[in-house]
Amino acid sequence: MSAQPSDASAARVPVSPDIAVPLPPPGLLPQIRIRLRIAAAVATLVGGFAVQLLLFPVIGKGGRDFAMTRWSRLMLVACGVRRLPARIAPETAPGFAGALVLANHVSWLDILLLAALHPTHFVSKSEVGDWPLIGAMAKRMGTLFIERGKRHAVHAMIRRVAIALGGGESCTVFPEGTTGDGSTLLPFHANLLQAAIEAGAPVQPVALRYRLRGQPTGVTAYCGDISLGQSAFAVLGTPGIEAELIALAPIASAGLTRHELAERTRSAIAAALGCAG
Numbered sequence: 001m002s003a004q005p006s007d008a009s010a011a012r013v014p015v016s017p018d019i020a021v022p023l024p025p026p027g028l029l030p031q032i033r034i035r036l037r038i039a040a041a042v043a044t045l046v047g048g049f050a051v052q053l054l055l056f057p058v059i060g061k062g063g064r065d066f067a068m069t070r071w072s073r074l075m076l077v078a079c080g081v082r083r084l085p086a087r088i089a090p091e092t093a094p095g096f097a098g099a100l101v102l103a104n105h106v107s108w109l110d111i112l113l114l115a116a117l118h119p120t121h122f123v124s125k126s127e128v129g130d131w132p133l134i135g136a137m138a139k140r141m142g143t144l145f146i147e148r149g150k151r152h153a154v155h156a157m158i159r160r161v162a163i164a165l166g167g168g169e170s171c172t173v174f175p176e177g178t179t180g181d182g183s184t185l186l187p188f189h190a191n192l193l194q195a196a197i198e199a200g201a202p203v204q205p206v207a208l209r210y211r212l213r214g215q216p217t218g219v220t221a222y223c224g225d226i227s228l229g230q231s232a233f234a235v236l237g238t239p240g241i242e243a244e245l246i247a248l249a250p251i252a253s254a255g256l257t258r259h260e261l262a263e264r265t266r267s268a269i270a271a272a273l274g275c276a277g
Contacts, residue, residue: 030237033080037236040078044071049133052140065119068141072115081109081210081241086117088247092204096120096170099204099250100161100196102265104273105174106182107220108231110208113243115141120170123157123192144171154191161195170204171195175262181221182209185270190262197258202250205265207272211242246272 048071056064076083093099095118103114114120122138126145129135139145144160147153161171175188196203210220219238222231235241248268253261 025237033239034233034237037078037080041075041236044074044078045133045137047071048075049137052137056140064140069116069119072112075112076109076116076243079109079112079235080239081112081235081243083113083116084242084244086245086247089249091249092247093202093250096204096247098165098168098199099170099202100165100193100253101170101172101204101206102175102188102193102262102269103172103206103208104182104185104269105176105179106208106210107179107222107235108228109210109220109235109243110174113208113245114172114206117245118170120172121161121164123161123171123173158192158195158198161192162199162201165195165199165201175265179221179223181218181223182216182275183218184275185266185273188262188266190258193253193258193261193265196253196261197256200254202252203261203265204250205248205268205272207246207248207269209244209246209273211244212238213240214242217241248272 048068051067051071055067059067073083101114101120103110111122114122119142121142121144123144123146124138126147128138128143129145131138144157144164146157161173164171173192175190175192176186177189178186180186193203195201210217212219219234220231220241220243222228251261251264251268256264
């Protein structure tokens with residue numbers, strides 16, 4: 001469900017030489033841990049799909065949002081990732097209502113971490129909608145799919161996001177357009193920020209980071225030549241992963257261009273992470 005603006009490269013960036021390619025710890029215990037967590041994650045995934053299939057048609061939007069927030073939290077638990085208490089600026093609107101959320105992108109865990117806090121419409125590449133099971137779940141969660149590389153698709157998505165924001169809903173974009181290793185921020189693509197300007201909505205910067213026993217880690221990185229399977233095995237086999245979400249002060253879109261909004265948001269997230277911006 002990763003958000004992929006159309007002007008971003010489809011390839012993930014190389015791994016920083018300072019961060020090793022993530023691998024689970026050696027030994028029998030990590031292998032047992034991986035198998036147990038795979039079973040827990042698959043059971044939680046199937047359970048979430050069943051809830052969507054059986055209950056979503058008969059419960060209201062509030063119930064659907066509640067169910068998916070709880071499901072996202074359970075998925076993080078199943079993967080062995082501990083959510084640290086979210087740090088939220090007092091100016092932030094409750095539930096990010098009516099805000100365009102922009103977050104840095106490190107891992108497939110980012111989607112679960114954001115969805116575990118508040119309901120939101122993720123903007124994602126259209127290919128995700130065709131993935132078995134996950135694609136169907138993403139559609140029922142209200143994901144907005146965009147065809148990459150097509151300018152008319154970008155304009156159409158801007159309108160869809162602007163309408164959602166104007167209706168008081170939250171939409172989330174990963175403006176780097178791809179995943180990085182967490183040590184730096186990539187340039188932010190500004191196209192979809194036009195939706196916030198047209199809707200008169202604020203941009204909500206969110207910084208995401210992962211630690212291992214309190215220290216920065218590359219074990220959650222999903223970039224470069226790392227496959228999804230390698231990344232998942234590294235996460236599932238590593239105990240002590242902590243995930244932190246920092247919601248910074250929202251940035252008003254009035255009077256700014258989309259490029260100015262992108263730069264201000266990027267600077268705010270970089271400062272919160274203490275990384276190169």
